[in-house]
Amino acid sequence: MKKNTFLKRSKILEENQDYLTESVKTISQEFIEIINKGGKLIFAGNGGSAAEAQHMSAEYVGTLVTSNKRNPIPSIALSVDTSFLTAWSNDHGYEDIFRRQLQALAKENDCFISYSTSGESKNILNAIDYANSMNIKTISFTGIKESRASQKSFFTFKAPSSETAIIQELHTIVGHEICSIIDKEFS
Numbered sequence: 001m002k003k004n005t006f007l008k009r010s011k012i013l014e015e016n017q018d019y020l021t022e023s024v025k026t027i028s029q030e031f032i033e034i035i036n037k038g039g040k041l042i043f044a045g046n047g048g049s050a051a052e053a054q055h056m057s058a059e060y061v062g063t064l065v066t067s068n069k070r071n072p073i074p075s076i077a078l079s080v081d082t083s084f085l086t087a088w089s090n091d092h093g094y095e096d097i098f099r100r101q102l103q104a105l106a107k108e109n110d111c112f113i114s115y116s117t118s119g120e121s122k123n124i125l126n127a128i129d130y131a132n133s134m135n136i137k138t139i140s141f142t143g144i145k146e147s148r149a150s151q152k153s154f155f156t157f158k159a160p161s162s163e164t165a166i167i168q169e170l171h172t173i174v175g176h177e178i179c180s181i182i183d184k185e186f187s
Contacts (some may be wrong), residue, residue: 028181037109040074045115050079064179098127111137119147143167
């Protein structure tokens with residue numbers, strides 16, 4: 001009999017609820033501090049992780065709950081500027097694409113939030129290195145295994161799975177929980 005994939009996901013959530021709750025709390029506190037200091041949230045990722053970066057950034061500029069009337073929170077997803085992405089990668093390669101954008105857009109009170117299921121994407125690692133060198137807070141969302149992104153970042157949420165689809169789903173769940181806390185804090 002085929003395993004029920006929904007029960008598998010439910011079991012991961014149940015078995016890791018303390019870790020998930022603590023991660024949401026930690027990241028929310030960091031975001032609140034950054035926002036209160038006038039900083040912005042800068043998201044990046046590749047592929048599905050780029051879509052997640054864009055999704056989460058939109059939740060902060062907009063709001064998670066449409067009836068919420070809070071002010072917009074400064075946030076940007078680096079993967080949405082297709083003209084820059086295609087020009088820079090064509091002329092210089094893809095490995096420094098996010099680092100270059102951070103050079104142009106980031107300042108000390110900002111936070112760089114990276115999404116990488118493997119935690120080994122070179123362009124993400126280069127951006128984390130740059131952010132760290134500029135005293136920009138770094139928060140990463142990865143999978144369960146230890147990675148260079150998790151080693152270099154101030155804080156890493158390691159989704160408790162090694163399956164890409166489940167990692168990305170957990171990133172969304174945790175991301176929405178963080179957004180919910182931020183919405184309440186700034187309403």
